[in-house]
Amino acid sequence: MRYVIIGGSAAAISAIEAIRSIDRESQIELFSDEATPLFSRVLLPYYIAEELSKPLLNFRSSDFFEQNKITSHLGVRIKEISSESNTVTAENGEAYPFDKLLLATGGNPIIPPIQGIQKEGISTLKTMADAEKIYQWKGKRAVVIGAGSVGVESCISLRKRGMEVTLLEQLGHVLPTVFDEEAASMIQKRIEDLGIKTVTGEKAIQFSGNGHVESVVTESREIKCEMVVLAVGVKPAIELAKKVGIEIGSLEGIKVNAEMMTNVQDIYSAGDVAETFDITRESSWINAIWPCAVEQGRVAGLNMAGKKTLYIGSFRRNSIGNFIGVPAISMGLTRAETCSTCEAGESFQEIKRRTKDAYKKLIIKKGRLAGVILVGQTQKAGLYQILLKKQIDVSEYIPVLMSRNLNFMDILPLIRRNADRFTETEYKEIMDTGL
Amino acid sequence: MKILVVDKNKCTGCHQCELWCGTEIASVSKELYQAIREEPHPIPRVYVEGKDFALQCRHCEEAPCIEACPNGTMRRDPETGLVYVNEPTCIACWMCVMVCPFGIINPSASMKVAIKCDRCRHMGYPICAEVCPTQAIKLEERKDYRTKAF
Ligand SMILES: Cc1cc2nc3c(=O)[nH]c(=O)nc-3n(C[C@H](O)[C@H](O)[C@H](O)COP(=O)(O)OP(=O)(O)OC[C@H]3O[C@@H](n4cnc5c(N)ncnc54)[C@H](O)[C@@H]3O)c2cc1C
Ligand code: SF4
Ligand code: SF4
Numbered sequence: 001m002r003y004v005i006i007g008g009s010a011a012a013i014s015a016i017e018a019i020r021s022i023d024r025e026s027q028i029e030l031f032s033d034e035a036t037p038l039f040s041r042v043l044l045p046y047y048i049a050e051e052l053s054k055p056l057l058n059f060r061s062s063d064f065f066e067q068n069k070i071t072s073h074l075g076v077r078i079k080e081i082s083s084e085s086n087t088v089t090a091e092n093g094e095a096y097p098f099d100k101l102l103l104a105t106g107g108n109p110i111i112p113p114i115q116g117i118q119k120e121g122i123s124t125l126k127t128m129a130d131a132e133k134i135y136q137w138k139g140k141r142a143v144v145i146g147a148g149s150v151g152v153e154s155c156i157s158l159r160k161r162g163m164e165v166t167l168l169e170q171l172g173h174v175l176p177t178v179f180d181e182e183a184a185s186m187i188q189k190r191i192e193d194l195g196i197k198t199v200t201g202e203k204a205i206q207f208s209g210n211g212h213v214e215s216v217v218t219e220s221r222e223i224k225c226e227m228v229v230l231a232v233g234v235k236p237a238i239e240l241a242k243k244v245g246i247e248i249g250s251l252e253g254i255k256v257n258a259e260m261m262t263n264v265q266d267i268y269s270a271g272d273v274a275e276t277f278d279i280t281r282e283s284s285w286i287n288a289i290w291p292c293a294v295e296q297g298r299v300a301g302l303n304m305a306g307k308k309t310l311y312i313g314s315f316r317r318n319s320i321g322n323f324i325g326v327p328a329i330s331m332g333l334t335r336a337e338t339c340s341t342c343e344a345g346e347s348f349q350e351i352k353r354r355t356k357d358a359y360k361k362l363i364i365k366k367g368r369l370a371g372v373i374l375v376g377q378t379q380k381a382g383l384y385q386i387l388l389k390k391q392i393d394v395s396e397y398i399p400v401l402m403s404r405n406l407n408f409m410d411i412l413p414l415i416r417r418n419a420d421r422f423t424e425t426e427y428k429e430i431m432d433t434g435l
Numbered sequence: 436m437k438i439l440v441v442d443k444n445k446c447t448g449c450h451q452c453e454l455w456c457g458t459e460i461a462s463v464s465k466e467l468y469q470a471i472r473e474e475p476h477p478i479p480r481v482y483v484e485g486k487d488f489a490l491q492c493r494h495c496e497e498a499p500c501i502e503a504c505p506n507g508t509m510r511r512d513p514e515t516g517l518v519y520v521n522e523p524t525c526i527a528c529w530m531c532v533m534v535c536p537f538g539i540i541n542p543s544a545s546m547k548v549a550i551k552c553d554r555c556r557h558m559g560y561p562i563c564a565e566v567c568p569t570q571a572i573k574l575e576e577r578k579d580y581r582t583k584a585f
Contacts, residue, residue: 014502295502321526321529382499408538431578
């Protein structure tokens with residue numbers, strides 16, 4: 001068996017570990033157009049903030065490729081796939097054959113069509129090279145455009161380096177797709193306490209400056225700056241897939257089935273590039289987060305190595321930790337009314353509790369958790385996560401789930417009642433508690 | 436693999452396991468009378484849940500915490516199969532906390548690391564099982580339950 005993996009990040013490495021858990025010997029070739037291997041993108045803001053040095057950005061040890069007998073081609077871009085000859089062709093023209101192929105090409109940062117976007121001092125933050133560039137920038141004032149997770153972390157990292165930072169978001173509050181207004185306001189307060197200026201509900205319409213950026217212009221103001229970080233999201237890197245006729249979903253991601261296989265036999269896909277079934281939306285979605293990339297990579301790898309495994313589906317999960325300084329976790333949908341893909345008339349329920357420093361909200365759909373937001377108290381977040389993931393009917397357990405003292409014992413009866421939704425291993429682990 | 440099994444009928448909710456885990460594993464002084472006064476307060480890795488049920492990390496075979504950890508801090512010891520936090524590299528992002536189905540990872544605000552049971556991997560025998568006065572916590576081989584009707 002010859003495996004070829006395109007991409008060298010979360011989904012790719014997870015797939016390799018899964019393949020190697022079954023098949024120790026077959027040839028695995030990995031191609032990544034990034035020269036630095038095995039670093040975690042999630043840590044790039046920590047690098048810019050000078051909290052972590054380069055060696056600490058790795059998520060696997062530097063001998064990972066040797067240990068797992070991987071032939072790695074780093075800094076090599078694949079330009080073409082042929083599904084007839086089952087080969088991939090690198091940019092230098094060399095072709096490599098495969099029996100099973102994984103597309104873990106991730107996402108490309110979106111470059112919004114704003115006038116003056118080509119100016120120097122404007123960058124996205126996705127690659128190691130981006131992080132290095134931003135780290136080297138000289139200047140005192142920065143604007144970060146887009147207040148999603150990457151935007152918020154970027155502005156905090158620059159602030160930690162002593163810069164004057166403005167965070168600009170066109171929607172009504174920070175982290176608009178991660179938290180609801182209430183939770184976001186608590187986090188926004190923290191961001192502002194760090195000395196970052198937040199501007200919401202305003203769009204950047206122009207970058208001014210001669211060659212180098214000098215300011216960001218919105219409908220109502222001009223913000224002077226020497227640097228701009230663009231963080232308005234990523235879109236799946238589907239160029240390769242498109243050319244070879246792999247089916248692309250309505251959200252412009254690679255469509256995969258529950259085995260993470262594309263419509264082309266023996267070609268699999270996982271991670272930020274893949275469009276999968278979203279449990280909370282009950283439709284196809286792209287959840288471009290680390291845990292999903294790892295889970296999908298594992299399922300893809302197992303199937304590639306011949307162990308049939310089905311992916312239960314994805315759902316959004318975000319955690320804000322020590323870097324921002326408020327413990328907050330959010331998963332699934334953030335608001336009852338924003339589920340555009342849900343049928344009209346479906347019954348949604350929102351249950352909230354707010355105290356001075358803590359906030360908890362459950363979104364219940366047809367008796368099941370469709371979304372959870374926790375700010376302040378987060379230790380038991382995983383209990384909600386498992387109930388949501390397994391879509392267990394919690395309608396009789398709302399008071400328990402809203403209780404401050406929730407613990408595993410409280411939800412065990414529910415888990416037992418739904419034992420058939422757990423895999424053999426998961427079930428064993430639960431029963432091992434001895435209850 | 437051996438795991439810690441708790442017999443709910445035997446657990447009296449006396450919190451001895453918490454007390455000694457906190458002293459032996461978590462504290463700096465390792466002396467009970469000093470440990471209870473230490474700042475930051477030592478955090479036990481076992482929790483007496485509800486009134487009478489001791490729970491600690493299950494060392495899951497398919498561990499969601501390892502999959503969620505963005506920098507490999509949460510990892511499995513290849514020799515013993517035990518899941519542990521490599522504390523020096525933990526960035527306190529709490530992604531593991533978000534996905535642990537048992538809710539047993541403590542996102543320690545004071546220590547800025549994820550704290551959980553490593554089943555005393557550097558000691559001969561887990562302290563909670565050793566100190567439990569009724570032997571409600573026992574180290575046993577993992578069983579197959581599905582075959583049993585429930
Ligand atoms: C700054 C930042 C912070 C983040 N923070 C978080 C967080 O806190 N929590 C969280 O859950 N997620 C976070 N994410 C998202 C997370 O990093 C991604 O979900 C994850 O990296 C996805 O992994 P992947 O393997 O699917 O793809 P990617 O990490 O995008 O990797 C794909 C790789 O494939 C390479 N590639 C693409 N095309 C080719 C080709 N043709 N030939 C060769 N190589 C190719 C790319 O260059 C890239 O190296 C963050 C992302 C960024 C950028
Ligand atoms: S921390 Fe939680 S998820 Fe991780 S191995 Fe232990 S019980 Fe399982
Ligand atoms: S808190 Fe630490 S162990 Fe947990 S996911 Fe983050 S880095 Fe990994």
